[in-house]
Amino acid sequence: xxxxxxxSITTSGTTISNRHVLHCRMQSEPAGLERLCRVVRVRGFRIxxxxxxxxxxxxxxxxxxxxxxxxxxxxxxxLKLHTVGxxxxxAQQARSVA
Amino acid sequence: MNGxxxxxxxxxxxxxxxxxxxxxxxxxxxxxxxxxxVSVEHVLCRHEQGCALAADGYARASGNLGVCxxxxxxxxxxxxxxxxxxxxxxxxxxxxxxxxxxELIGTDAFQETDVLxxxxxxxxxxxxxxxxxxxxxxxxxxxTLAQSGRPGPVWIDIPKDILxxxxxxxxxxxxxxxxxxxxxxxxxxxxxxxxIDKGINETLRLxxxxxxxxxxxxxxxxxxxxxxxxxxxxxxxxxxxxxxxKGIGNPGRHNPNHLGMLGMHGCRAAxxxxxxxxxxxxxxxxxxxxxxGKPETFAPNxxxxxxxxxxxxFNKIKAAAVTINANLNDVLRALTREVQAQPLNIEAWQxxxxxxxxxxxxxxxxxxxxxxxxxxxxxxxQLSRIAGDDTIISCDVGQHQMWVxxxxxxxxxxQHLTSGGLGTMGFGLPAAIGAQFAxxxxxxxxxxxxxxxxxxxxELATIRRYRLPLKIIILDNQCLGMVRQQQELFxxxxxxxxxxxxxPDFVAMAxxxxxxxxxxxxxxxxxxxxxxIFAYKGPMLLHVAIAREENVWPTVKPGGSNRDMMENTKPxxxxxxxxxx
Ligand SMILES: Cc1ncc(C[n+]2csc(CCOP(=O)(O)OP(=O)(O)O)c2C)c(N)n1
Ligand SMILES: [Mg+2]
Numbered sequence: 001x002x003x004x005x006x007x008s009i010t011t012s013g014t015t016i017s018n019r020h021v022l023h024c025r026m027q028s029e030p031a032g033l034e035r036l037c038r039v040v041r042v043r044g045f046r047i048x049x050x051x052x053x054x055x056x057x058x059x060x061x062x063x064x065x066x067x068x069x070x071x072x073x074x075x076x077x078x079l080k081l082h083t084v085g086x087x088x089x090x091a092q093q094a095r096s097v098a
Numbered sequence: 099m100n101g102x103x104x105x106x107x108x109x110x111x112x113x114x115x116x117x118x119x120x121x122x123x124x125x126x127x128x129x130x131x132x133x134x135x136v137s138v139e140h141v142l143c144r145h146e147q148g149c150a151l152a153a154d155g156y157a158r159a160s161g162n163l164g165v166c167x168x169x170x171x172x173x174x175x176x177x178x179x180x181x182x183x184x185x186x187x188x189x190x191x192x193x194x195x196x197x198x199x200x201e202l203i204g205t206d207a208f209q210e211t212d213v214l215x216x217x218x219x220x221x222x223x224x225x226x227x228x229x230x231x232x233x234x235x236x237x238x239x240x241x242t243l244a245q246s247g248r249p250g251p252v253w254i255d256i257p258k259d260i261l262x263x264x265x266x267x268x269x270x271x272x273x274x275x276x277x278x279x280x281x282x283x284x285x286x287x288x289x290x291x292x293x294i295d296k297g298i299n300e301t302l303r304l305x306x307x308x309x310x311x312x313x314x315x316x317x318x319x320x321x322x323x324x325x326x327x328x329x330x331x332x333x334x335x336x337x338x339x340x341x342x343x344k345g346i347g348n349p350g351r352h353n354p355n356h357l358g359m360l361g362m363h364g365c366r367a368a369x370x371x372x373x374x375x376x377x378x379x380x381x382x383x384x385x386x387x388x389x390x391g392k393p394e395t396f397a398p399n400x401x402x403x404x405x406x407x408x409x410x411x412f413n414k415i416k417a418a419a420v421t422i423n424a425n426l427n428d429v430l431r432a433l434t435r436e437v438q439a440q441p442l443n444i445e446a447w448q449x450x451x452x453x454x455x456x457x458x459x460x461x462x463x464x465x466x467x468x469x470x471x472x473x474x475x476x477x478x479x480q481l482s483r484i485a486g487d488d489t490i491i492s493c494d495v496g497q498h499q500m501w502v503x504x505x506x507x508x509x510x511x512x513q514h515l516t517s518g519g520l521g522t523m524g525f526g527l528p529a530a531i532g533a534q535f536a537x538x539x540x541x542x543x544x545x546x547x548x549x550x551x552x553x554x555x556x557e558l559a560t561i562r563r564y565r566l567p568l569k570i571i572i573l574d575n576q577c578l579g580m581v582r583q584q585q586e587l588f589x590x591x592x593x594x595x596x597x598x599x600x601x602p603d604f605v606a607m608a609x610x611x612x613x614x615x616x617x618x619x620x621x622x623x624x625x626x627x628x629x630x631i632f633a634y635k636g637p638m639l640l641h642v643a644i645a646r647e648e649n650v651w652p653t654v655k656p657g658g659s660n661r662d663m664m665e666n667t668k669p670x671x672x673x674x675x676x677x678x679x
Contacts, residue, residue, distance in 0.1 A: 029225075030214065030226050030228065031214045031215065031218060031224070031226070034215060034218060035218055038218050038219060042219065070413075072413075073410070073413070073414060076409055076410035076412075077410050079410070080408070080410050081223075082222070082223040082243060083223075
């Protein structure tokens with residue numbers, strides 16, 4: 001009845017890697033970007049692209065990510081960072097099979 | 099007032115009365131400010147890991163913020179294990195380190211390490227102070243943040259020049275403070291409250307539908323200060339319940355529906371109930387793998403309701419039918435009112451669970467044969483009977499830790515200090531020191547393993563210096579018992595580097611620190627040994643020689659399902675004989 005959460009594994013056993021775009025806004029601070037990237041890596045995603053705009057007090061960061069775990073799990077982990085204010089999911093992109 | 103003096107003033111303003119630290123070059127301005135300061139008690143440990151773990155034990159025992167201080171470079175790196183330990187178990191810590199002067203950062207200066215970078219993964223938040231005027235705001239924010247929402251360590255790295263710079267709190271920047279509640283739910287409160295109400299209603303509906311509902315609670319109960327409301331709910335709902343390692347003590351000693359700890363070394367009754375339940379009410383727990391075993395086979399027939407202060411825990415390991423991100427007290431009280439008004443109808447299930455408990459609890463371990471060698475479980479059971487109701491036990495990591503978890507009857511979760519998430523050998527002694535500072539009038543006992551004890555044995559000097567009356571009990575099996583057990587059961591009994599039969603003479607060692615000590619090795623000496631150390635006013639060590647081959651039972655193979663628990667099929671003594679033959 002209750003399901004275990006794992007990566008999306010197809011019946012043939014291959015892991016499906018999805019591409020996502022996340023838009024994050026965070027307070028600028030010395031280790032801000034490292035903090036963000038570390039969480040992305042540890043929670044099972046690869047950064048395929050990244051752009052950062054700094055507007056005074058804030059960073060606006062667009063991350064293109066690849067990974068097989070549910071992206072909502074990464075969103076909630078990023079939101080736990082004290083200096084992250086907002087994490088918005090962009091449209092899901094093409095799927096690639098790893 | 100300089101930055102260092104301002105830190106001490108902030109401590110005083112926030113009722114921080116005890117800090118654990120170790121001086122060195124870059125933190126010297128703070129130590130200079132401590133000269134003649136009477137508002138804060140600085141406890142000098144003998145290793146920075148001891149400082150961090152003592153601060154952790156202080157926080158666990160009291161519920162207040164633990165504070166530790168160290169210098170840059172090796173001071174900071176020595177703190178890391180203790181801070182990671184606090185992070186994994188959501189313990190509120192404020193960590194302050196000196197850093198090389200601002201203009202030397204990035205020059206590979208003497209004792210420069212990138213503390214901020216090195217510790218990103220083990221803190222709730224961290225700061226490198228780059229401007230003296232931001233120090234007041236950062237301090238206040240850090241103190242708040244460490245203790246709010248899901249608590250955790252917050253680290254402030256402060257260059258030496260900033261400690262020496264004049265700070266004017268009147269003009270200083272307090273801006274940081276406005277962000278300090280950002281770990282709390284970020285949606286607006288009306289939407290959030292509506293979601294909580296909906297979750298509670300949904301929970302009640304499922305609870306009334308369920309035939310075999312089970313209560314599952316973890317360390318989050320204590321973190322939320324929800325011990326009383328939890329007990330009331332457990333009592334009025336009369337739900338059968340299980341606890342995680344960190345939830346031990348949640349239901350108290352006398353709840354008739356309590357089944358005990360679940361998981362890898364949990365009891366059969368608790369794991370069975372999880373296996374069979376049709377609704378699992380998870381309060382303040384993160385469904386850690388030591389508790390769940392293989393997630394696919396965990397609670398296979400149950401809908402899960404997950405209630406936690408940290409919404410990132412929802413659906414992480416198991417999909418939940420209902421999630422409630424709220425203060426546990428609020429949810430527990432609302433549910434209690436409802437089940438009081440209309441009790442649950444689960445008698446058959448309660449009866450079933452109690453039957454499982456009679457055969458699958460932890461009770462079957464006494465060995466009263468007078469001359470027999472001491473076993474860990476038998477010792478812990480005696481200890482539990484003799485120790486007072488509010489005695490605090492801090493453990494190290496290994497078999498002895500599990501025997502304490504299984505056989506000691508805890509009345510309250512804050513009595514049981516154990517390194518759950520990180521599993522840090524060497525936790526017990528410094529944690530006991532911290533607990534004794536937090537609770538000077540309470541009996542504190544460190545139950546140590548012979549391996550773990552040696553990891554922070556230098557803290558005997560701290561006990562001696564402050565004449566702390568805490569007691570140390572070493573359960574000495576002359577080996578890294580938990581590793582030996584796994585090698586025996588899962589690696590074809592090939593023992594590899596677990597032998598400690600050349601341990602020091604622990605009694606002589608304690609005495610070298612001016613701490614009296616006693617040795618016992620027979621079952622009939624247990625009672626007198628325990629009573630003797632309790633009767634002694636100051637610190638005392640009891641060295642207990644226990645059987646080497648004893649295992650922790652039951653057990654689940656790492657990565658296996660909790661339903662496939664292994665029981666003791668081969669008595670330890672017999673195995674030794676076979677080995678000898
Ligand atoms: C710092 C650290 N290093 C290694 C381990 C792995 N480990 C877990 S239990 C254990 C054995 C502990 O031996 P001891 O303290 O004597 O306890 P026993 O299991 O014998 O009761 C080891 C090495 C650990 N948990 N922590
Ligand atoms: Mg041992």
